[in-house]
Amino acid sequence: MIDGPVVIVGAGQAGALLSIYLARQGHDVQMYESRPDLRRTDIDAGRSINLALATRGIVPLIDVGVIEHVDAITIPMRGRMVHVDGDPTPDLQPYGSQPHEVIHSVSRTDLNAILLDAAEATGKVNIEFDAPVSSINFDTSSIVFDDDRTEPFGLVFGADGAGSRVRKSMAQHGASEFVTDWLDHDYKELTLPPNADGSHRIDPNALHIWPKGEFMLIALANPEGDFTVTLFAPKATFEELSFPEAVRTFFETEFADFTALVPDLVEQFEENPTGSLGTLRATGWHLDDRAVIVGDAAHAIVPFHGQGMNAALESVRALDRHMRDSPDDLALAFANYEAERKPDADAIADMALGNYLEMRSGVVDPDYLAKRELALELEQRHPDHLRPRYNMVMFSTMPYAEAQQRAAAQADIIASSIADPGVDVDSLVLALPALPDPDPLDDPNALSIR
Numbered sequence: 523m524i525d526g527p528v529v530i531v532g533a534g535q536a537g538a539l540l541s542i543y544l545a546r547q548g549h550d551v552q553m554y555e556s557r558p559d560l561r562r563t564d565i566d567a568g569r570s571i572n573l574a575l576a577t578r579g580i581v582p583l584i585d586v587g588v589i590e591h592v593d594a595i596t597i598p599m600r601g602r603m604v605h606v607d608g609d610p611t612p613d614l615q616p617y618g619s620q621p622h623e624v625i626h627s628v629s630r631t632d633l634n635a636i637l638l639d640a641a642e643a644t645g646k647v648n649i650e651f652d653a654p655v656s657s658i659n660f661d662t663s664s665i666v667f668d669d670d671r672t673e674p675f676g677l678v679f680g681a682d683g684a685g686s687r688v689r690k691s692m693a694q695h696g697a698s699e700f701v702t703d704w705l706d707h708d709y710k711e712l713t714l715p716p717n718a719d720g721s722h723r724i725d726p727n728a729l730h731i732w733p734k735g736e737f738m739l740i741a742l743a744n745p746e747g748d749f750t751v752t753l754f755a756p757k758a759t760f761e762e763l764s765f766p767e768a769v770r771t772f773f774e775t776e777f778a779d780f781t782a783l784v785p786d787l788v789e790q791f792e793e794n795p796t797g798s799l800g801t802l803r804a805t806g807w808h809l810d811d812r813a814v815i816v817g818d819a820a821h822a823i824v825p826f827h828g829q830g831m832n833a834a835l836e837s838v839r840a841l842d843r844h845m846r847d848s849p850d851d852l853a854l855a856f857a858n859y860e861a862e863r864k865p866d867a868d869a870i871a872d873m874a875l876g877n878y879l880e881m882r883s884g885v886v887d888p889d890y891l892a893k894r895e896l897a898l899e900l901e902q903r904h905p906d907h908l909r910p911r912y913n914m915v916m917f918s919t920m921p922y923a924e925a926q927q928r929a930a931a932q933a934d935i936i937a938s939s940i941a942d943p944g945v946d947v948d949s950l951v952l953a954l955p956a957l958p959d960p961d962p963l964d965d966p967n968a969l970s971i972r
């Protein structure tokens with residue numbers, strides 16, 4: 523029995539999706555969001571910021587019935603287009619061997635807007651924008667806002683991102699512990715503008731990477747013809763780029779082909795903020811049956827596997843399932859949700875950190891490429907027993923922890939086969955446990971592959 527209003531703090535991807543699931547369970551939901559309504563205000567200062575959407579994010583969107591709207595705003599990316607100095611024809615490294623094994627570029631704002639519209643369409647979700655929550659008072663069962671206003675709650679969900687106030691209040695109450703491991707690399711988003719006729723200047727159906735060993739540039743297309751481009755680099759590199767001439771020289775030296783396409787590159791670099799990157803590891807995701815955290819609030823990760831939002835949406839779906847399994851004992855439901863998702867959150871956090879090295883240097887390393895080619899070849903020969911790690915993470919809903927364990931076993935087999943071509947690699951692969959069946963909701967045709 524929930525004694526008071528059901529409240530979600532944070533109307534980002536996780537909070538908006540959660541509100542739809544809760545409405546479907548029959549709850550009336552009150553959401554508080556610190557920012558203005560992104561459907562009516564340009565909160566990204568005119569820039570399009572996009573994300574890679576993959577199976578773990580797609581499945582919950584199918585589940586809540588918004589996938590057709592999402593399909594209209596996505597751009598499929600078939601593989602990594604790797605830009606190497608002096609090579610005018612960059613290489614496409616396909617993500618998978620199946621046509622549907624593509625990831626999808628989607629605008630963060632537009633996806634959020636679709637989820638907010640669907641939430642309001644339930645008739646059971648009320649969203650208050652411009653309502654920054656400062657803390658949760660568990661003694662008085664009240665939400666405390668920055669302006670000292672208070673509102674009551676019976677059950678509060680913290681979907682308020684990596685800096686979650688709900689989580690901090692739970693920690694002050696002794697329920698949660700958390701630590702953030704900051705990376706010594708930062709990021710900055712830039713825009714690669716369209717051609718004069720509105721078309722894309724480079725192939726929109728690929729995730730572009732300019733790997734540079736210690737740093738890298740990536741670009742994902744937007745439907746308007748532009749690309750969201752992100753520079754990931756050590757903090758020391760950003761510190762060196764503190765005046766216009768240094769920025770110009772850096773880009774002209776390291777990313778000459780890209781620089782030629784962006785006339786206002788230096789201005790953008792100076793104007794746009796630099797962001798930091800960290801891994802948040804939390805334990806104690808719930809406080810009895812009164813509070814629970816989800817999405818980045820519980821497991822923020824570095825973005826190098828393109829999985830933070832996908833993991834957040836997958837966690838929301840798991841939370842819904844556990845609540846429906848134990849509707850009369852929500853403390854148990856929340857404990858089961860954490861028991862299921864915490865090992866997966868830890869696994870994807872580690873794999874995301876590992877993928878940074880793969881993206882900024884592995885994609886041009888002959889040893890890495892030979893292993894990747896062998897993995898894809900073995901997948902063709904034994905599709906029931908082996909899938910490359912990237913594909914298990916991006917194109918399945920297999921628990922992340924299982925994907926990580928399988929990937930480690932597969933990596934050992936592949937390394938031994940490359941070291942000694944006489945090894946009976948097929949027998950070793952066939953000795954691996956069979957891969958699990960796909961999720962019943964996982965529809966390979968859910969999003970168009972244009």
Ligand SMILES: Cc1cc2nc3c(=O)[nH]c(=O)nc-3n(C[C@H](O)[C@H](O)[C@H](O)COP(=O)(O)OP(=O)(O)OC[C@H]3O[C@@H](n4cnc5c(N)ncnc54)[C@H](O)[C@@H]3O)c2cc1C
Pocket residue numbers: 531532533534535536537554555556557572573574575653654655656681682683684685686687709752797816817818819823825827828829830831832833834
């Ligand atoms: C550079 C970069 C690239 C990324 N690329 C990808 C990608 O390609 N694919 C992918 O899957 N993930 C990606 N991610 C990760 C992804 O952005 C996050 O994992 C995802 O947005 C988490 O969703 P969320 O709803 O949990 O949190 P958020 O999106 O952070 O939403 C939290 C919401 O709560 C609100 N809020 C915060 N504090 C308060 C408060 N005190 N009171 C009220 N409201 C509050 C915020 O305004 C926000 O609307 C990337 C992240 C970064 C930094």
